[in-house]
Amino acid sequence: MTMTKNPPPTTVQQQQPFHIDKEALRAAARNLDDGAVTDGYRGNRKEVIAMLNDALATELLCVLRYKRHYYTAKGLENEPIKAEFLQHAQEEQSHADKIAERIVQLNGEPDFNPRTLSDRSHAEYDESESIKDMIKANLIAERVAIEAYRQMIERIGDNDPTTRHMLVQIMAQEEEHADDMTDLLDL
Known part of the structure; x- marks a missing residue:
């Protein structure tokens, strides 16, 4: 009796070379x-x-909120917190710049109209007077931004990898900002 050997199963399918x-x-x-x-x-x-x-409006409003808090926070004991507010304002401005640049790359027009800025923003402006309330307002705004970016990233999916990558980077920094504000609340 002769046994016929079956050929071993192929685990790698043959693909055409990429061209x-x-x-x-x-x-x-x-x-x-x-x-x-x-x-x-x-x-x-x-x-x-x-x-x-809309993200541009949010970032610009965040710049204004952080700047207001930087300039209106009082007391020498709050100097490190003020420095954090200023740093965040500068980073939010950087986000706004990146977003505006991407809008132009997509052949759009960045909307810097101050009359509609607040209505288009995901976050809210804040005029708190106490340092604790300023920190809370900033933490809330950061959490709003994080969720807005998460939803945008999800919506874009793989259809626009450049915009998606930019939004992921911005969201990561917004998460750092939220951590910073959480740490400041514990002081």
Whole structure:
């Protein structure tokens, strides 16, 4: 009796080697009307720009809130807290700058209109007078920003990796800000 051996199961399927059609890429790249946005962009530009403009409003309002708190916090014992407020204001400004730049890259117009800033912002402005209330207001605003960015990241998914990456980076820094405010509450 002869036994026939079955060939071993194949664990690796054969794939075609990856190949980029250079001529097609070059032809598509000659369409200069869309700037940095190529034919392969899968995001809904109008929706992404609208989300980013709301995020821009939020960041600008946060700059103003942190600056107000920096300038109005009183007492020598609060100097380290004031320094934290100023640093956060500068970082929020950096976020706003990145967002505005991305809006322009997507062929949109960043909305810096001060008349509608507060209405478009996810966070609220705050005029607290006590240092504890300032810290609480900033912690709430940071938590609002974190959740807003999480929702935007989820909505964008893999359709716009550049915007997604930027938002993930900003959200990480907002989480650091929230940690900072939580630490200050415990002082």
